[in-house]
Amino acid sequence: MSFEKRYQPYRGPAAGWGALLSVAKYWMRSGNAMKNVRALLAVNQGNGFDCPGCAWGESPEKRPVKFCENGAKAVNWEATNRHAGPAFFRRYSVSWLSGQSDYWLEQQGRLTHPMQFDAASGHYVEVSWDEAFAFIAQQLNQLESPDQAEFYTSGRASNEAAFLYQLFVRAYGTNNFPDCSNMCHEASAIGMYESLGVGKGTVTLDDFAKADAIIVMGQNPGTNHPRMLETLHEAVTRGAQVVVFNPLKERGLERFQHPQHPLEMLSNGSKPTSTAYFRPALGGDMAAMRGMAKFLLQWERLAQATGTKPVFDQRFIEEHTSGLEAYVETVESTHWDEILTLSGMTLEDIEAAARVYQKASNVIVCWAMGLTQHAHSVAIIQEVINLQLLTGNMGRPGAGICPVRGHSNVQGDRTMGINELPPQELLDAIEARFQFKVPRHSGHNTVAAIKAFEEGKSKIFIGLGGNFAQATPDTPRTHAALRRCELTVHISTKLNRSHLVTGKHAFILPCLGRTEIDMQASGPQGVTVEDTFSMVHLSHGPLRPQSSELKSEPAIVAGLAKAVLDTHPIDWSWVIEDYGRIRALIADVIPGFAGFNERLKARGGFHLGNDVALRIWRTSTSRARFISNRLPGDQITSLAEETGDRADLLLQTLRSHDQYNTTVYGLDDRYRGVHGTRHVIFVNAEDITRLGFEPGEQVDIVSLWPDKRERRVTSFTLIAYDIPPGQAAAYYPETNPLVPLESYGHRTFTPTSKSVAIKLVRSAVEAGGPLISYVSVP
Numbered sequence: 137m138s139f140e141k142r143y144q145p146y147r148g149p150a151a152g153w154g155a156l157l158s159v160a161k162y163w164m165r166s167g168n169a170m171k172n173v174r175a176l177l178a179v180n181q182g183n184g185f186d187c188p189g190c191a192w193g194e195s196p197e198k199r200p201v202k203f204c205e206n207g208a209k210a211v212n213w214e215a216t217n218r219h220a221g222p223a224f225f226r227r228y229s230v231s232w233l234s235g236q237s238d239y240w241l242e243q244q245g246r247l248t249h250p251m252q253f254d255a256a257s258g259h260y261v262e263v264s265w266d267e268a269f270a271f272i273a274q275q276l277n278q279l280e281s282p283d284q285a286e287f288y289t290s291g292r293a294s295n296e297a298a299f300l301y302q303l304f305v306r307a308y309g310t311n312n313f314p315d316c317s318n319m320c321h322e323a324s325a326i327g328m329y330e331s332l333g334v335g336k337g338t339v340t341l342d343d344f345a346k347a348d349a350i351i352v353m354g355q356n357p358g359t360n361h362p363r364m365l366e367t368l369h370e371a372v373t374r375g376a377q378v379v380v381f382n383p384l385k386e387r388g389l390e391r392f393q394h395p396q397h398p399l400e401m402l403s404n405g406s407k408p409t410s411t412a413y414f415r416p417a418l419g420g421d422m423a424a425m426r427g428m429a430k431f432l433l434q435w436e437r438l439a440q441a442t443g444t445k446p447v448f449d450q451r452f453i454e455e456h457t458s459g460l461e462a463y464v465e466t467v468e469s470t471h472w473d474e475i476l477t478l479s480g481m482t483l484e485d486i487e488a489a490a491r492v493y494q495k496a497s498n499v500i501v502c503w504a505m506g507l508t509q510h511a512h513s514v515a516i517i518q519e520v521i522n523l524q525l526l527t528g529n530m531g532r533p534g535a536g537i538c539p540v541r542g543h544s545n546v547q548g549d550r551t552m553g554i555n556e557l558p559p560q561e562l563l564d565a566i567e568a569r570f571q572f573k574v575p576r577h578s579g580h581n582t583v584a585a586i587k588a589f590e591e592g593k594s595k596i597f598i599g600l601g602g603n604f605a606q607a608t609p610d611t612p613r614t615h616a617a618l619r620r621c622e623l624t625v626h627i628s629t630k631l632n633r634s635h636l637v638t639g640k641h642a643f644i645l646p647c648l649g650r651t652e653i654d655m656q657a658s659g660p661q662g663v664t665v666e667d668t669f670s671m672v673h674l675s676h677g678p679l680r681p682q683s684s685e686l687k688s689e690p691a692i693v694a695g696l697a698k699a700v701l702d703t704h705p706i707d708w709s710w711v712i713e714d715y716g717r718i719r720a721l722i723a724d725v726i727p728g729f730a731g732f733n734e735r736l737k738a739r740g741g742f743h744l745g746n747d748v749a750l751r752i753w754r755t756s757t758s759r760a761r762f763i764s765n766r767l768p769g770d771q772i773t774s775l776a777e778e779t780g781d782r783a784d785l786l787l788q789t790l791r792s793h794d795q796y797n798t799t800v801y802g803l804d805d806r807y808r809g810v811h812g813t814r815h816v817i818f819v820n821a822e823d824i825t826r827l828g829f830e831p832g833e834q835v836d837i838v839s840l841w842p843d844k845r846e847r848r849v850t851s852f853t854l855i856a857y858d859i860p861p862g863q864a865a866a867y868y869p870e871t872n873p874l875v876p877l878e879s880y881g882h883r884t885f886t887p888t889s890k891s892v893a894i895k896l897v898r899s900a901v902e903a904g905g906p907l908i909s910y911v912s913v914p
């Protein structure tokens with residue numbers, strides 16, 4: 137792997153040879169090459185395990201290879217032969233480890249033993265599971281109120297682990313369930329619930345094969361959902377339209393080389409993955425959709441006047457929707473100049489997009505973080521839905537909406553009840569089944585949890601996976617808040633920074649990963665997950681555990697629960713003997729899971745069903761609702777009014793090709809041409825000149841916010857990049873210190889990671905800083 141710092145634009149297709157080489161590199165680096173071939177071949181297979189990468193679904197048909205480059209990185213990352221055990225922690229103190237990069241920390245390998253922080257020596261020291269559980273239980277039982285503890289979940293946790301966790305926490309007495317979803321697809325869930333009565337995607341993989349237009353908004357599947365490229369590629373090949381809305385020209389959304397097509401590989405050929413590419417302003421998609429709706433309305437009127445084929449689906453609108461009149465009024469009263477300014481698109485582009493949309497009979501709209509991490513994200517999602525309702529593209533084959541989920545089981549975790557605002561029906565069902573008084577008041581989301589720590593109101597943090605300290609906004613402030621805790625506990629596979637941001641007491645509880653055999657009293661256990669398409673299936677790890685001391689996530693949750701609650705409300709040890717017993721409880725409580733154990737026997741699992749797909753609307757009007765929201769104002773201008781200071785640029789924070797959220801696998805971002813460093817900021821060449829800098833120069837980035845706190849990250853190299861003027865992009869989590877804790881989405885509380893107002897300041901350049909060799913864009 138190259139450590140040379142270099143920028144050189146990439147011209148090849150996505151996937152293909154580059155991906156194959158990269159798979160080989162990570163595979164060799166895992167130190168477990170032979171063992172991991174077996175593991176990789178079991179990825180996403182009927183009898184294998186669910187890829188711990190993204191939540192894209194898999195068709196049940198048999199194929200020898202069902203993983204992608206980044207899935208292979210995730211597997212090799214987990215199934216490494218390196219270990220961070222007791223000897224490692226004797227050698228390195230927490231303060232020494234804190235000086236290392238996130239990349240270095242995760243490179244140290246798998247955690248092998250439960251560890252307890254010893255404040256006197258400043259080291260983590262080995263502890264037995266029983267002692268750990270007893271200590272944590274004593275701390276939890278000692279709080280004045282259960283609401284002083286926060287129970288975080290990251291979306292890799294299985295259904296079985298998540299269900300037990302929520303049962304334990306509710307029986308303990310709180311709904312404080314901050315989770316990664318709060319920072320991710322919250323806007324999709326809120327927007328969709330209100331408009332449609334369902335918070336999940338309405339389509340399955342089959343629908344993609346039937347769509348004649350697929351719109352991909354605010355998403356970079358070439359890196360984050362690589363298996364989706366196959367779907368897009370197939371769509372383009374059969375003549376469907378694939379329309380992209382993305383300010384960046386993401387390589388995977390332009391060309392793709394199929395790594396499993398020998399001819400394409402040998403001829404080094406490639407095929408397009410899109411047919412049209414539009415580049416909106418950050419947060420400009422709502423305005424773009426509004427513009428499209430304006431064209432559709434105009435054409436509908438023309439069709440009515442001339443008696444030609446209608447544009448709207450009048451029958452669907454009449455039978456199934458409410459709120460059309462108010463929406464049409466809103467569309468009409470939105471002025472073009474506002475639409476053009478906010479969307480950052482030309483009238484011609486908006487018309488072209490509307491034309492493609494109008495011509496297609498079946499349209500699917502997909503999206504990810506580019507739509508959900510803005511202040512007005514709920515309104516963006518609802519505008520997408522409004523458009524689909526006008527044309528009846530909802531609840532029929534080949535049409536619908538698809539919020540493409542992030543973590544492999546983030547959707548399942550919500551289904552299992554990881555929710556700080558639980559639906560009353562869920563609480564009723566838990567109460568009826570387990571006969572205890574469940575807490576009814578709402579709990580803390582991620583931002584509220586950080587605030588509660590900061591104010592000293594919450595005192596215990598327990599994390600089921602994830603990397604809370606790094607994934608969350610306002611990093612130094614969040615770290616300070618976590619340090620105020622009495623106790624921090626992390627259930628993890630690998631070392632990360634959250635383990636080093638300790639409360640007064642701290643524990644690391646190491647767990648089995650997806651790739652490993654989970655042996656319990658009744659034999660090896662499988663766990664279940666739910667993908668983006670609401671398919672639920674079993675996952676069985678094929679590899680021997682990395683250490684005999686590891687426990688599974690369900691076993692750790694049950695161990696904690698037993699220490700806190702003994703056998704209330706269930707016999708925690710008994711259910712761990714056979715996870716079928718946990719699934720039987722899930723079947724009793726969670727809608728859609730009746731006969732759970734039986735239904736898992738079907739190849740590829742089973743579909744949970746989706747009311748929208750059946751045109752059943754569980755909304756306040758019992759119909760699909762057009763919801764009219766106002767376009768937001770210009771963010772930089774309104775912030776300038778509040779702060780008296782005008783930002784240079786609007787920054788989006790995103791993922792490189794070599795990372796999984798806060799886990800940094802490597803320092804390259806192949807498709808964006810960056811090698812050997814992550815300390816770069818992508819800015820348009822004109823903006824670089826306008827701001828008085830030169831490409832390749834080092835800058836500090838500061839963000840603006842009314843509270844006037846200093847938020848700064850230092851020494852980022854300026855890359856002159858093909859990005860719309862006024863915008864910038866840089867990697868997460870390095871830029872999280874710039875995201876103010878109070879800058880979150882309206883109603884979502886999702887940090888606005890895709891729109892941060894920033895200024896650039898010349899860095900005091902240190903010798904040996906991140907200067908990189910620079911091949912400029914021709």
Ligand SMILES: Nc1nc2c(c(=O)[nH]1)N[C@H]1C(S)=C(S)[C@@H](COP(=O)(O)OP(=O)(O)OC[C@H]3O[C@@H](n4cnc5c(=O)[nH]c(N)nc54)[C@H](O)[C@@H]3O)O[C@H]1N2
Pocket residue numbers: 189190191206320353354355356357359360361381382383384386416417418419420421504505506507541542543788789790791792793795796797798890
């Ligand atoms: N290999 C790998 N796979 C992953 C992850 C990973 O880190 N690595 N993370 C997982 C998780 S948890 C998630 S949530 C997903 C994330 O998947 P993505 O959402 O694809 O991830 P990001 O890197 O945040 O990319 C955001 C994309 O949206 C575009 N964008 C930003 N702002 C806007 C906007 O205002 N409008 C439009 N139209 N586009 C915009 C950016 O240019 C970029 O292409 O991936 C999942 N899969």
Ligand SMILES: Nc1nc2c(c(=O)[nH]1)N[C@H]1C(S)=C(S)[C@@H](COP(=O)(O)OP(=O)(O)OC[C@H]3O[C@@H](n4cnc5c(=O)[nH]c(N)nc54)[C@H](O)[C@@H]3O)O[C@H]1N2
Pocket residue numbers: 242290291292293316317319320321505509542543600601602603604607608627628629630631632647648649650689789790791796797798799868869871872875889
């Ligand atoms: N600025 C900015 N911030 C963001 C985002 C952004 O785009 N920009 N994206 C947001 C999004 S979409 C998300 S989802 C969050 C992600 O937030 P998190 O889910 O909290 O973070 P991850 O980096 O996915 O967590 C990685 C850690 O999980 C642990 N882990 C891995 N596998 C397992 C396992 O099988 N079991 C257990 N118990 N632990 C495991 C490892 O110890 C690893 O270090 O970040 C959010 N933060």
Ligand SMILES: [Mo]
Pocket residue numbers: 316319320321541542543
């Ligand atoms: Mo996510």
